[in-house]
Amino acid sequence: MPLASPELAAFRLPSALLDPMALRGLADPTVGLEFPDLPQPFRDPPLLAPAALALAKLARLLPAVVAASAAPASLEAEGLLEVGAADVLAYPAGAAASLWPVAEAAVPLDGAADARLVAFRAADGGVEHLAILIGRPDEVARAGGKAPLARLHSECFTGDLLGSLRCDCGSQLRGAIARMAEEGAGVLLYLAQEGRGIGLVNKLRAYSLQDGGLDTLDANRALGWGADERNFLVAAAMLERLGVDRVRLLTNNPDKLAGLAACGIRVEGREAHAFAPNGVNDGYLETKARRFGHLLG
Ligand SMILES: Nc1nc2c(ncn2[C@@H]2O[C@H](COP(=O)(O)OP(=O)(O)OP(=O)(O)O)[C@@H](O)[C@H]2O)c(=O)[nH]1
Ligand SMILES: [Zn+2]
Structure with a gap:
């Protein structure tokens, strides 16, 4: 769909699209609707457009927005909230910086009895992230020898929980915990x-x-999302x-190594974490190597 590239396109809405179902079809290529010809996009999109798309992405909605101006007086009358564009754009970094541990408990795991879960929450509530500690990775880090094992694992409901064969997440999750238990220490975030930051609903659309x-x-791009929408500030703040x-x-x-290092964590090595293709995820793994530069050779 041409709107996905360049990154952002804005145009005056033609009257044929002034209909919720038509708009839904325009935003969501999985609906499979035909469209009237779209007008040429503005050469200079409105200044608020990046923040409007960022807001839709924060809500894990399809990044397609209809904008209309509202008179300041009507905001209260209509029950509308006013949010500054700069605040929207600054939100991800601010939320990551404010992450704090709010609950912790021992949760012995199959094959890793010495495991603890630490739950993190941002100052405004937001989404919660978890750390799984095997042994005492902080003591290993302080001891000055080999750095502790760590894994940044993005949740995958389908792979981690259901055992989906479309990806390699379940094997990577359990494999990482097993490696850490074998070494006696490690941290899995x-x-x-x-869905690499697009949310489960959009991952299903992408599937x-x-x-x-x-x-x-x-x-991902056809839906209007980037190839990988994650940021590493969350992981760096938790590790700190x-x-x-x-x-x-x-x-x-390789992006994880560079991204985490750019956020101030000393990445002292990479441990390969590849699992054999299962007959269903072969194409997915091949794409990771060819298009994302994953080191799977
Ligand atoms: N958008 C999208 N996300 C997917 C797809 N398949 C798996 N994922 C998500 O990708 C994420 C898995 O990424 P990670 O396990 O962090 O792996 P990675 O970035 O590939 O790098 P490694 O550390 O080498 O595993 C999970 O959140 C999955 O839900 C897909 O086809 N589309
Ligand atoms: Zn997965």
């Missing part, structure tokens, strides 16, 4: 960044586009609060 022939990267300022990262994703 279980991050509320389902349906993949069933129509797109790969995992183009499916846990006293783990240096790590050996279990990953095949």
